[in-house]
Amino acid sequence: MGTVQLSNVRKFYGALEVIKGIDLTVEAGELVVFVGPSGCGKSTLLRMIAGLEDVDYGRVEIAGKDVTDAPPAQRGVAMVFQNYALYPHMTAYDNLAYGLRRAGLRRDAVDQRVQETAALLQISELLPRKPKAMSGGQRQRVAIGRAIVRKPEVFLFDEPLSNLDAALRVEMRSQIARLHQELAATMIFVTHDQVEAMTLADRIVVLNAGRVEQIGTPREVYHSPANLFVAGFIGSPAMNLLPATLGPSGVALVSGHVLGGQKGEGEAVTLGVRPDRLTLTSAESAHLSGEAKLIEHLGDETILHLRLADGGALTMKLHGDILLKIGARVHARIDLAGACLFGANGRALRLEGAHETKA
Ligand SMILES: Nc1ncnc2c1ncn2[C@@H]1O[C@H](COP(=O)(O)OP(=O)(O)O)[C@@H](O)[C@H]1O
Numbered sequence: 001m002g003t004v005q006l007s008n009v010r011k012f013y014g015a016l017e018v019i020k021g022i023d024l025t026v027e028a029g030e031l032v033v034f035v036g037p038s039g040c041g042k043s044t045l046l047r048m049i050a051g052l053e054d055v056d057y058g059r060v061e062i063a064g065k066d067v068t069d070a071p072p073a074q075r076g077v078a079m080v081f082q083n084y085a086l087y088p089h090m091t092a093y094d095n096l097a098y099g100l101r102r103a104g105l106r107r108d109a110v111d112q113r114v115q116e117t118a119a120l121l122q123i124s125e126l127l128p129r130k131p132k133a134m135s136g137g138q139r140q141r142v143a144i145g146r147a148i149v150r151k152p153e154v155f156l157f158d159e160p161l162s163n164l165d166a167a168l169r170v171e172m173r174s175q176i177a178r179l180h181q182e183l184a185a186t187m188i189f190v191t192h193d194q195v196e197a198m199t200l201a202d203r204i205v206v207l208n209a210g211r212v213e214q215i216g217t218p219r220e221v222y223h224s225p226a227n228l229f230v231a232g233f234i235g236s237p238a239m240n241l242l243p244a245t246l247g248p249s250g251v252a253l254v255s256g257h258v259l260g261g262q263k264g265e266g267e268a269v270t271l272g273v274r275p276d277r278l279t280l281t282s283a284e285s286a287h288l289s290g291e292a293k294l295i296e297h298l299g300d301e302t303i304l305h306l307r308l309a310d311g312g313a314l315t316m317k318l319h320g321d322i323l324l325k326i327g328a329r330v331h332a333r334i335d336l337a338g339a340c341l342f343g344a345n346g347r348a349l350r351l352e353g354a355h356e357t358k359a
């Protein structure tokens with residue numbers, strides 16, 4: 001089964017270094033998601049694993065073999081792209097069969113593999129059709145089928161769901177999760193969508209500007225972000241990042257309220273609080289007060305955006321429909337259990353009194 005090992009992998013476009021020394025081991029059968037903002041190097045890194053981009057420094061190993069300079073066809077990988085990349089003049093059947101025929105498989109063996117794959121993906125009835133007679137979701141399933149049919153060591157997906165509408169994305173997402181279980185295959189899945197990352201991944205690799213910011217399970221990157229970048233990137237609505245100091249009685253907000261927890265001698269820190277770790281309270285027991293600027297009623301929950309007295313912003317996620325008007329004065333209390341603390345260098349500090357999360 002296919003492990004993938006990257007050792008100090010670097011890539012330049014001209015003088016521009018776009019992959020800045022990445023070390024990563026993907027275990028056999030693992031589903032690892034690369035997530036990060038547009039332009040951070042996700043596709044480049046995936047294409048380096050696939051053999052579609054040269055590796056300028058470092059080593060790529062697949063299934064224990066050094067493939068750093070091997071052509072794509074000799075790596076045992078199959079890649080699925082955002083824009084399907086099917087042969088337009090061929091039926092779905094021929095699109096699936098093409099690579100197998102070229103590899104010299106006999107006609108009945110080809111037919112068996114194509115039919116099995118089609119059944120797995122529930123696309124048997126599409127086999128006689130050409131791509132133009134299929135919806136986007138159907139085309140993408142055929143494209144995934146074309147990867148599966150080859151029985152690769154490793155599947156590489158580059159934003160395969162980004163061209164699909166919202167409902168279809170959710171459906172295809174669960175299909176990919178199901179495939180991962182049924183095939184027990186090694187998969188690397190690239191997305192800029194952190195919900196996709198959180199729901200699919202065994203482990204998430206958070207990338208930013210060609211570097212790894214954190215590698216961890218979805219729970220780890222969500223509950224224990226390694227730094228301010230991960231804290232702000234993972235989670236929607238985003239974590240509130242509040243300026244604070246460590247005083248003799250613990251974490252002190254700009255408003256003067258002291259929350260307890262870590263003590264210090266005035267060090268500047270950032271307190272990270274998820275929007276659902278804030279509750280409405282009275283003026284007397286408030287840690288933060290502000291004015292309602294935007295209220296999003298989502299039915300089962302309400303997202304409340306506040307402007308704080310110091311000019312900062314605060315987002316609260318409240319259960320149910322909350323009856324509040326724009327301009328209303330709102331008082332909030334922070335639940336320190338579940339909050340995160342970051343030092344002046346942006347790195348996570350251990351917050352005393354916060355809950356411990358285990359993966
Ligand atoms: N062929 C290329 N020539 C020059 N720069 C490139 C090329 N391909 C990608 N880049 C640059 O490399 C960086 C990473 O790109 P990419 O891997 O496509 O990011 P992502 O997939 O995370 O959006 C970007 O700054 C992009 O502009």
Ligand SMILES: [Mg+2]
Pocket residue numbers: 042043044
């Ligand atoms: Mg990309």
